Amino acid sequence: MEKNPKIVVIGVNHAGTTALKAIMKTNPNAHVVAYDRNDNISFLGCGIALWVGREFNDSKGLFYADKEKLTKLGVKVNLNHEMISYNGKAKTIKIKNMKTNEIITETYDKLILGIGSWPILNPGGKEIPGLIAHKDGVIVKDELNGVKLTNGIHLSKLYQHAQAIIAHLSKPEVKKVVVIGAGYIGIELVEAFYKDKKQVTLIDFENRIMPRYYDEEFTTDVETTMKKAGIALQLGETLLEFITKNDKVLQVKTNKGTYDADLVIMAVGFLPNTTVVKDESGKPQITLDARGAIEVDQYFQTSDPNIYAIGDCINIRSNAWNRNVNIALATNAVRTGLVAGINVTKTNPKERLVFPGVQGTNAISVFGWKLCATGLSELSAGAILGKDKIEAYFYKDTVFPPFMAENHEVKIKIIWEKSSRRIIGAEIGSTHDHSETISMFSLAILKQVTIDEIPLIDMYFLPHFNKPYNFVTAAALLATGVLTKEDVTYPDPYTPGKKK
CATH class of the missing domain: 3.30.390.30 (FAD/NAD-linked reductase, C-terminal dimerisation domain)
Known part of the structure; x- marks a missing residue:
């Protein structure tokens, strides 16, 4: 690669932040430009439940990097800028300034995609009535989530989501909380709402909590403690509808019951946020797997050798599965960013860092x-x-x-x-x-x-x-x-x- 390559990084959270640091440490002469659609970087989403549960009051500790630190390294960081398309042959990308709506064309020698994942809004491929706000029969757009959710229904991923949950939770009329999804995020938030003395209902289509992480010998202990704490575990139930009035959620309806709700958390999982790599006809311009995750090699190169991909948007080598799979964990994101950041400036294959794979190691502390x-x-x-x-x-x-x-x-x-x-x-x-x-x-x-x-x-x-x-x-x-x-x-x- 030339001495002063132009590297563009899209997405500056766990994976992107680490990639940027690795690039600048290994090649200080690199010309690096970064874009992120958010107005903050390096937010620890795993701390949302702790914040909601009032384990601390100052949210500053949930950030471990900022624009200024990356700028000092020599990176030109652009927040509130969203990638809307790219042309691999021309090596150009279209970037939208989300504050001014101006669209610019950016060029690159190498492109690193750290475009992450996004909460699932249509579990099982089904649209859930009452989830998305409509006006005159038309879906209401929203800059943060893409679409506006009915008032009282929240996602849990971004700093702004945490702020909205905490603001809503502080209202005296909020007494009953319903959490949809019994994975890590859902269980942690159930505990946070319990600590805030709310009446909590947990709904999941599976018959037990965290079924993909732990076997029954472990989940039964947690379920038993949750029931003793007064948590209503409505497991083995399928979400059908949100009952609303005047764009406000009132109840959650499943195939087995209807539950009053002053506040709802939609936490049914995440999918790779890879729509942007598809052309106008919906055809991917780089290879994706069946889940929509970007296929990468052991260096994190995609099917386009000038494009690398990192973090939640990729499938990653699992040493347990013995193949690549989409495993969205912050720890994985950091490691992928490190390896891609080192490799992106290497022209000699022998100098490249080979990624050894992951095991999907995880932990949870609840109840x-x-x-x-x-x-x-x-x-x-x-x-x-x-x-x-x-x-x-x-x-x-x-x-x-x-x-x-x-x-x-x-x-x-x-x-x-x-x-x-x-x-x-x-x-x-x-x-x-x-x-x-x-x-x-x-x-x-x-x-x-x-x-x-x-x-x-x-x-x-x-x-x-x-x-x-x-x-x-x-x-x-x-x-x-x-x-x-x-x-x-x-x-x-x-x-x-x-x-x-």
Whole structure:
């Protein structure tokens, strides 16, 4: 590449911000221009529920970068500017200034797309009556969301969404909240509204919460605690309609009931925000997968070698699935931005950084439970790879020897492939934090460690931290059948809630 290449980055959040920093650190002479349709960058959307739940009052901590910092690195940052089309052959893009509506043509040598994902508004491909505001039979447009939602219905992704939720929640008439979607965002917001002493109903078409992340042995614990807290779990119900009056939501209707609502959260998932890469006929100009995510290689190049793609808008190599898949996580976005930012200025293939893939490692802390997982759950692995091709072992134990005054329980499940014996997933749950252990399993999946090797990993023992056979070693030994439960279990009179 020439000494002073012009690189245009579209989207300046987790992936884009990291890519920009990587470009400027590895090639300070690069001519870099960035555009984002929002008026802020680097917002930690995972902190919305904490903010709504009044865990803190100053939202400044939810941002870790700003326009000024990137400008000092040499990046020309343009906020409130949206990419509306591009021409790969001419290497040009059309950019709209969202404040003035002026449209400009930008040129590039290399283009990095960090265009992200957007909340699903039509679950199952069905339009939901009452969700989108209409005036005289015409959909009302909205600069933030594209379309205006009926008053009282909110999305949860952007800083502005959080502001709107908090402002609405502060109104004294808001007493009943309905959350649609029992994934991470939905569950975290349910807890936030509960802490704010609201009457909360959770609706999902699945029969249990977080079914794609955790197996039933873990989700049942959280569901039980939620029910005790008074949360109405309306699971196994399909959203049909929002009942409204004067452009204000009043009720949420499913196939099994109707629920009063003063405030509604629409949190049924996300899809890659890739409409902009399609031409006027709707044909993609770069290769997309069935979900609409951009296909990339191990360097994050798309089917157009002059265009890279990063973050939530791409499919990414999963070492558990053993193929590319769309996994929208901020941690993944940061890593993709780093690799693409380094590679975009490299002309010698030998100098390029190869992306090793991800495991989809994640965690959640809600209603007193701390769950973490990596790779595939047993249910997901069975559906993806085939039930007859995988094995799993679930184990529950106390963490410390019985003579320790403080103790608690921990649950673990390990999932592996029958033929290769390689680890493809793990889940851990407790009322205490054991999330660091899941990082070990993430590395195990990356390095194709087998279930037979887990008991041989050099893990320390000290009563302050664990047992001679800690819960990981014990689970693996029992899974392989090398020892029995009688062999690995420390005689344990521990009773929850009691000190010895």
